[in-house]
Amino acid sequence: GQQVMQIPQYQHVQEGEDFTTYCNSSTTLSNIQWYKQRPGGHPVFLIQLVKSGEVKKQKRLTFQFGEAKKNSSLHITATQTTDVGTYFCAGPEWAGTASKLTFGTGTRLQVTL
Amino acid sequence: NAGVTQTPKFQVLKTGQSMTLQCAQDMNHEYMSWYRQDPGMGLRLIHYSVGAGITDQGEVPNGYNVSRSTTEDFPLRLLSAAPSQTSVYFCASSMGGNTEAFFGQGTRLTVV
Numbered sequence: 001g002q003q004v005m006q007i008p009q010y011q012h013v014q015e016g017e018d019f020t021t022y023c024n025s026s027t028t029l030s031n032i033q034w035y036k037q038r039p040g041g042h043p044v045f046l047i048q049l050v051k052s053g054e055v056k057k058q059k060r061l062t063f064q065f066g067e068a069k070k071n072s073s074l075h076i077t078a079t080q081t082t083d084v085g086t087y088f089c090a091g092p093e094w095a096g097t098a099s100k101l102t103f104g105t106g107t108r109l110q111v112t113l
Numbered sequence: 114n115a116g117v118t119q120t121p122k123f124q125v126l127k128t129g130q131s132m133t134l135q136c137a138q139d140m141n142h143e144y145m146s147w148y149r150q151d152p153g154m155g156l157r158l159i160h161y162s163v164g165a166g167i168t169d170q171g172e173v174p175n176g177y178n179v180s181r182s183t184t185e186d187f188p189l190r191l192l193s194a195a196p197s198q199t200s201v202y203f204c205a206s207s208m209g210g211n212t213e214a215f216f217g218q219g220t221r222l223t224v225v
Contacts, residue, residue: 006155030211033214035214041218042203042218042219043156043203043214044216045213045215048213088155090156092210095169097163097169098144098161098163098169098210099209099211100158101146101158101207101214103157103158105153105155
């Protein structure tokens with residue numbers, strides 16, 4: 001089945017530093033989704049990218065979908081303590097009669113003052 | 114709107130016991146799914162459903178059963194709990210299998 005890997009598994013930054021997490025799929029994706037999970041919380045949808053090479057921004061967050069639609073990245077500029085959490089990418093996998101959403105392994109971000 | 118509601122929030126089971134994790138959504142979503150989350154493993158799909166009466170296996174289905182008798186409810190049954198099933202379980206719903214997923218608050222299960 002489809003494998004979705006993320007690197008790094010963990011990153012610790014000082015507030016104000018930038019952060020990037022990378023997502024790689026073993027198969028071509030129809031879209032890529034990103035979620036954020038705060039400590040002790042549940043995953044919350046951030047964004048969906050659909051087009052090859054697409055770039056979307058949400059304030060300090062920049063999301064990119066690779067040209068081959070097999071990889072994606074999330075970049076946070078000037079991190080803040082509110083960015084703490086685990087970031088997951090997720091891609092749909094066609095299962096014959098319907099799609100199912102496969103999540104990456106996640107990148108845990110820790111931000112200190 | 115309540116969104117996706119999971120019960121219970123916490124549960125401790127003894128090895129061999131059975132239990133049902135409840136999940137309900139009020140968004141009229143056709144697609145519902147169950148994930149388990151373990152440290153370093155991300156979210157792994159257990160079972161999913163594309164509509165009432167239709168379910169299918171995910172990546173890690175062994176030891177779990179599901180049914181979908183209504184659009185709103187998608188319970189997850191642990192048949193005979195094992196310590197390896199200690200995990201945090203999340204239920205999610207969406208319009209389809211490739212669209213934004215809405216998650217419940219999670220159930221933290223410990224099997225001793």
